[in-house]
Amino acid sequence: MGMTMTEKILAAHAGLPEVHAGDLIEAKLDLVLGNDVTTPVAVKVFESAGFTRVFDPEKIAIVLDHYTPCKDIKSAQLCKTARDFARKHGIVHFFDVGQVGIEHALLPEKGLVAPGELIIGADSHTCTYGALGAFSTGVGSTDMAAGMAAGKNWFKVPAAIRVELKGQLPPMVSGKDVILHLIGLIGVDGALYKSLEFTGEGVAALSMDDRFTIANMAIEAGGKNGIFPVDEQTLAYEAGRVTRPFTAYEADPDAVYERTVEIDLSALAPTVSLPHLPSNTRTVDQVAGLPIDQVVIGSCTNGRISDLRISAEILRGRKVAQGIRCIVIPATQEIYRQCLTEGLAEVFIDAGCAFSTPTCGPCLGGHMGCMCEGERAVSTTNRNFVGRMGHVQSEVILASPATAAASALAGCVADPRVFA
Numbered sequence: 173m174g175m176t177m178t179e180k181i182l183a184a185h186a187g188l189p190e191v192h193a194g195d196l197i198e199a200k201l202d203l204v205l206g207n208d209v210t211t212p213v214a215v216k217v218f219e220s221a222g223f224t225r226v227f228d229p230e231k232i233a234i235v236l237d238h239y240t241p242c243k244d245i246k247s248a249q250l251c252k253t254a255r256d257f258a259r260k261h262g263i264v265h266f267f268d269v270g271q272v273g274i275e276h277a278l279l280p281e282k283g284l285v286a287p288g289e290l291i292i293g294a295d296s297h298t299c300t301y302g303a304l305g306a307f308s309t310g311v312g313s314t315d316m317a318a319g320m321a322a323g324k325n326w327f328k329v330p331a332a333i334r335v336e337l338k339g340q341l342p343p344m345v346s347g348k349d350v351i352l353h354l355i356g357l358i359g360v361d362g363a364l365y366k367s368l369e370f371t372g373e374g375v376a377a378l379s380m381d382d383r384f385t386i387a388n389m390a391i392e393a394g395g396k397n398g399i400f401p402v403d404e405q406t407l408a409y410e411a412g413r414v415t416r417p418f419t420a421y422e423a424d425p426d427a428v429y430e431r432t433v434e435i436d437l438s439a440l441a442p443t444v445s446l447p448h449l450p451s452n453t454r455t456v457d458q459v460a461g462l463p464i465d466q467v468v469i470g471s472c473t474n475g476r477i478s479d480l481r482i483s484a485e486i487l488r489g490r491k492v493a494q495g496i497r498c499i500v501i502p503a504t505q506e507i508y509r510q511c512l513t514e515g516l517a518e519v520f521i522d523a524g525c526a527f528s529t530p531t532c533g534p535c536l537g538g539h540m541g542c543m544c545e546g547e548r549a550v551s552t553t554n555r556n557f558v559g560r561m562g563h564v565q566s567e568v569i570l571a572s573p574a575t576a577a578a579s580a581l582a583g584c585v586a587d588p589r590v591f592a
Contacts, residue, residue, distance in 0.1 A: 174424025176332045177399050178367040181307040181421055185290045193331035193428070201231065203284060204319040205293030207275055207532075208236040212253040213313035214294055218320060226261045227323035233265040233284055234258050235275035238532045240268075243539040273504030273530045276300040276388060276472035281504055283413030287402045287420045292319055297472050297554065299390045302399035303383035304406055305420055309397045330396040332367040333358075334429040337374030339438035344588040346482070347382030348474055348552065348572035349443040350435065351389040356443070356453030357433060364394035366430065369423065374437045375400060380409045381478040388473045389554050392450040442588055444550070445570035448558045456575055456587045466549040467492075467580040468561075469573050470501030470528070471535045474552035477507050479573040484519040486577040486591045492524040493583030499541045501528045525580070537562045550579040 175183065175190055183191040185199035206214055211234050226232055234254050239247035251268075258266040265284060267273065276297050279285050287305035291298060294316040301308035311325065319325050335354065355362075368390045370383075378386070383400050390398025400406070402420035410418075442456040469475075469483050480502060492498045500520045502508040508530060511517045520527045534541030535553040543549060543562035549569065551561065556568035571579065574588035581591060 173428060174426035176367060176369055176427045176429070177305065177401070177421050177423045178307050178332060178369065178397060179329060181288055181290060182327060182329055184288070184419070191329045193329055195329040196326065197329060198324050198326055199290055201292060201319050201323050201325060202289040203231055203233060203291040204316060205233045205235070205275060205279065205291065205295065205298060206316050207234070207238055207295055208240060208247070208251050208254055209238045210294035210313045210316065211257065212250045214316040214320065215253055215257045217314050217317035221317065221321070223321040226320045229262040230264045231323065232263050232320055233279060234263055235267045235278060236269065236272055237274050237530065238536065239538050240272060240531060241529065271505060274472045274475055274532055277476060277503035277507070280304060280384065281506060283410070286410060286414045286416065286418040287406060288418050292316065292325055296391045297388050299395065299397045300384055300388040300472060302387040302390065302397050303380065304410070305400060305402035307397055307399065310391060330365055330367045331430050332369050332427070333363050334432040335368055335370045336372040336432055336434045337370060337437055338372055338434065339374055339436050340377040341437045341440065344574045344592055345440050345442060346572045346574065347378060347385035349440050350382070350437065351386045352443040352445050352450065352453050352570060353440055354433065354435065355389065355393045355450045358393055360392060360449055360451045361394045363390065365396050366394070368393065368395045368398040370398065370400045376403060377437060379478060380405055381476045384476065385473055389450070392554060442572060442575050444575060444585065445556055447556050447567040447569065450554070450556060450570060456585060459585050460587055462585040463548065464550050464569070464579060464584055465497065465547040466541065466543060467496060467498040467576050468501070468534050468541055468549060468551040468553060469499070469576050470503060471532065471553040472503065473554045474573050475501055475503030475507065477510050479552065480507065480511055480516055483573045483577040484516040486574060486588060487523040487525070487581065488519050490523060490581050492580045496580055496583050498523070498525040498580040499528060499534060500525045501533065501540070502530055504530055534561055536560065550576050550585060552576050
């Protein structure tokens with residue numbers, strides 16, 4: 173019986189000739205990730221269990237991104253716990269204010285993830301790295317602690333859903349629209365503890381940033397992971413970033429999938445998710461005109477340079493609508509620098525946007541954009557649950573950067589094709 177990409181990666185890391193859906197395995201880890209929210213919990217577990225050494229200080233990454241720069245005393249204490257642990261154990265890949273970025277954009281940028289590797293992170297959107305042909309998944313802080321100590325974790329091998337992509341995306345339609353469309357099709361539990369494996373000739377038409385966005389939101393369909401095949405674009409992205417050897421795995425022709433979902437990219441339109449589930453999708457023309465108070469452009473889902481370029485293209489020479497707060501957050505320091513070099517920062521500021529240092533901030537209602545009762549935002553983030561971005565009676569509409577920028581100009585949900 174053939175194996176999927178995910179099964180091949182897990183088998184290799186478990187030292188087994190083959191694995192299949194439902195198998196329980198112990199597998200070696202290539203990288204363990206934590207942030208300022210989850211690392212302190214993992215440190216407490218690590219120390220209470222009596223561990224005194226990490227398995228490899230070069231295979232742990234700690235990124236202080238959720239509440240940094242620290243918003244209050246509690247967040248400052250969380251960061252201090254993470255800093256002290258990183259210093260004590262000589263953690264090589266420790267990222268603090270000034271070098272930090274949103275973790276799931278930063279790690280690929282720094283070459284810390286590569287095709288065929290196995291990565292766990294104490295953050296649910298760790299599935300982002302599947303864009304590079306890696307198996308990456310979110311875990312709890314207890315599993316993070318075990319991973320830091322032993323360099324291994326237990327896994328149940330997930331069954332797989334094949335997502336076959338055809339055609340090419342129309343103008344003003346991006347990877348965010350693709351994944352929102354998919355979640356709308358299969359639901360927030362449509363891929364529960366399954367691997368979403370993206371295949372088909374349409375993959376080649378997607379940029380790496382599109383793939384990162386799609387893999388990032390696999391968890392919003394319940395997925396254990398999302399994963400793309402390794403192609404020329406993947407290798408070009410890794411060139412100059414990753415110098416260590418890696419293995420690119422391909423699914424066998426007779427690999428077993430629970431189902432196949434086909435998506436014609438050329439038929440997609442700008443898509444949004446209405447409150448309070450990512451699966452509550454509509455094409456933007458169906459809800460255009462819905463009033464809003466705030467727009468957020470950024471996050472681990474859509475804070476990359478292509479996201480900010482398309483936003484700036486729409487905002488250039490225009491002004492954010494009266495009464496609308498538009499917050500733009502580059503995902504890493506390097507992307508922040510690119511915005512300065514390319515004049516994008518000036519475009520955002522001239523349009524009336526707030527332009528921030530990298531942070532997860534508003535995505536989880538942490539800081540830099542919390543909403544009060546009765547407010548509604550269009551956001552390029554990944555979740556729109558009740559109270560996600562502030563008050564339980566606020567609302568979040570998920571959208572692409574193009575749709576978000578257009579909505580900032582219109583003062584309501586708007587079709588980006590109108591501003592093209």
